[in-house]
Amino acid sequence: MIVNERETQEGLLVAVCDEDVLGETFEEDDLSLTVTEEFYGGETVDENAVVESLARAAVANIVGTRAVELAVEEGFVDEANVLEVGQTLHAQLLRMS
Template sequence: MISYKEYKHGKTDLLIAACDSDLLGKTFHDSEKGLKLEVKKDFYGGSEISAEEFGKQLKKATIANLVGEKTISKAIDLGLVATSSVLKIQGVPHVQIVRGL
């Protein structure tokens, strides 16, 4: 399952925060790159949804913050993310999407 949360701003902006459910509440580090990724429950924690439902919602987003293999694989399958854009922090994939309207 995917943990999914929406943040709306105005009439057109929709930020989606989503992660593989098993990553919720964990922190990952990459000391070589000086990176830290906190998968905080207050930001990513929301509804538990299927990858199929997540894909439907992700298509509506203007901004997305995604963490985890299942979550990012769905975004790649939809053509919203290039594999070359995925950053790995302690082996965990992370990507951000920003789309214009």
């Protein structure tokens, strides 16, 4: 998976995607999701590193079947809040403090 971390005024923003979705566009009805190199491009890491990043995130955007499934399995995202966009999954995390 690919992780991109950046500090913002609101805290750590983490973008995670499966390697095979980077650069792809997915569409479902009126919804279009483009997984850009600019936003999602970053370091290729293992699942443990993804979990560590998500644990520190104030905000996270997660795209790709495996990345979203991992976020659900680890309790970061409720499965009911996962969107199916075309042939992939998308979820967002916002940690309120």
